[in-house]
Amino acid sequence: MQQWEKLLNEKKLSIEEQQRLWDFLSHYITPRRKTLFQEKIAHRTYHITVVVEDIYQERNASAVVRSAECFGVQSVHIIENHNEYKIAKGIAKGADKWVDLHIYDQKEQNNTEVCLQSLKAQGYRLVATTPHQDDCYIHELDLRYPTAFIMGGEKDGLTPTAMEMADAYVKIPIYGFTESFNLSVATAIILYESTRRLHQSDIKWQLSEELRLRKLIEWTLKSVSDANKLLARFFEEQASNAN
Template sequence: MRTEQEKVEYLKNFVTDEKNALFSRLIRERTEYVTLVLEDLYQSHNQSAVMRTADCMGVQSVHIIENRNKYDVTSTVSQGAREWLTLHRYRGEKNNTPAALRQLRQQGYRIIATTPHSRDTLIDDLDLKKGKMAFFFGTELTGLSEDVIREADEFVKVPMYGFTESLNVSVCAALIMYSVMQRLRESDLDWHLSPEEEVKVAFQWYKHAVKASGEILERFEQQKS
């Protein structure tokens, strides 16, 4: 069985030098230090907007909790972004939020709720040095569930100075990602992908970029045997 690194090196032969250089540059800007969690979002265009912003900001993973509202995998609106992201879907149970919380904690993430709370912190004041961050965004109708509110380690908000009391969820996610990623890039924290994570992400990208990558990799395996 070929390793993923071997497969990546082989697939590089099937794209242009410019594409190889682009992948090499962009992968150094990706992070798993920050991840986004969309809990039961109703509007597919909000999901798509968050994914596009995550890609633009270099946030590699997006977690999608599907309780009442299902993620539309056929949507063409988010297709341009989601192919470059690592999506984690939680579904199958009536309440999939606890499973998402458990998995993220096992991966060492702080649970950060983006909702007004008595203990909330302005996003620009959030301590980035305390470890990896999973930002939870709730449904447009009722916000985050009690499960998330109860389990959250921290609460953050975006400062607002107008009469409107809340931001659209995709706008809120964009402002938070921009603040956090800009500060991380200016810090001395190690927020980049690990070498192992780089290989996994690169393999995903090349499989998407190379037409008939499945057949090409199958022939590559046969060469070894």
């Protein structure tokens, strides 16, 4: 975690304070980048998230992150029970800079269980992406609830823990002889279909104003060369004005 991230977490800024910070920081990026950030933030969502379990090919893991970022899905959860997550720069194309990556890598614990319990506590409905007797097609899935799509590893698919903890099961229509899609392709199809339906619905899938400001601030701090100094300067000025 960067120094500026720790400081932001410690300060627990109100919406008004975050607005002032965003106004301050936006002077240090180009007008074009500021406009770009504002355009992209309007399509970001936490209503959908992606969980990937024990991916061993770094190109697949990176492609999942890239797809999530492209479709405006703000968070990705990486479970490392056996395989370590590594970013393939040529595949990710910098997508990991703009999304929230949560990596579960503690040794000697069931990281799948820890991750999924955390998501359930946050109100997510856990949807295993695998054929199952109680499954439905992706275009039939009820998206009214915050949804975490769980993707299994390339060789063995989802673990028994993931299957048991899932609240629902979803599959993609297949019309050829091959039984399944590549992991990264399957993720892209699922995210395309689910975000497409969300955008056409009356579901409140967009970020709250507070979360929008938080992401704008984080993106800006990731884009400037002296993020720690800029943030320190802002808080010094705020303290001075208060006196």
